[in-house]
Amino acid sequence: MTQRLDTPDKEAIALLPPFERLGLDRITLVNTAKQAQIAHDALMASRAWGFDTESKPTFRVGEASDGPHVLQLSTRERAWVFQLHDLDCRAVAADLLARPGIAKAGFGLGDDRKRIIQKFGVEPADVLELNSIFKAQGYRKEVGVKGAVAVLFKQRFQKSKKAATSNWANERLSESQLVYAANDAYAAYRVWEALSL
Template identity: 45%
Template sequence: MSTETAPPLPPYQGIRLADVRLVRNADDASAALAALLAADAIGFDTESKPTFLKGETSSGPHLIQLATDDTAYLFQIGAAPALDVLKAILESTTTLKVGFGLSDDVKRLRHKLGIAPAQVLDLSVALRGGQRNDLGAKSAVAKFFGLHLQKSKKISTTNWATPRLSEKQILYAADDAQVALRVYRRWIADGGKVAPARRKTASAHEAAARTAD
């Protein structure tokens, strides 16, 4: 039996810092709104300050990441979040929001901010192709691009509620949103299809799950 191991995959090159926008004021929010609603699909994710104590409930989300093909927009949920803009984007029924493992993100948005995201496609479910287990971002990047997506646990468990995000946090969060959109684009280019909803209340997540099963 051969004991040779497969060579490591080349690293995935994520978004550049210059292509990330921190939404800090009304002008930033207006620009983000226009760019994101003009897109047919956007990458979507959230980050929450981690909990470490048993029984402790998360107070997140503390950061919402939305990405077009060339730019990522980070919305910090601090003292004055752009809730009207976020609501308009996330509840839009014409712009598809794609991401990985979105069920908790959607629940937290409803509970904390009163935002009910529409047209959400969870790629973890849509891409599993009839398999029992969901497909994560790392596996999807390896499958579709032949590249290794580095996911730092050290960064993922940092304080996302801090008013001043580090460059590493910014890039990590922006990549989470944009990599989902890149995978989605590749999946569609390879023949993947999002099934139309059978009823008005069906989400894109449900429709894709039916297609995959």
């Protein structure tokens, strides 16, 4: 019989030392065709990416999201934050997501997958839902990025509620949005790496 495991609670996580996040010096904003091509070439050198998307929040009942507005992909060294209003960026992002043979690891990706199919018309290939690995190991609830970082690294992953609910469709993303988006993907990469060793 599989042992049932629990992740640390909020209070226990709050006592842990902070997870070292990527700073702006290791985050690349991608919003032109040239930047997208450079990002594409750099990402193709890796066998896995941390992966997540962000969409402008909807607040009215029945309001449909036209997201994702941002795609973030990360390796161990750097994260790229693609703004998807530019058609060239969107085309490169679609190509990367449809690329087989490269693991795209993240948390809670069901909604992301549906929105990607809807917006890009491509099926993301080799998507790895990290929650399913923890479930197979006996964790009862969805682990999520905070729980995974606490379990694997004994560290506290900080997420800004303000950045999470900000307008991801803005032409200009703030520094806090870039740090938030990039580190969601970076933490997913680090979790994938730790589980793969």
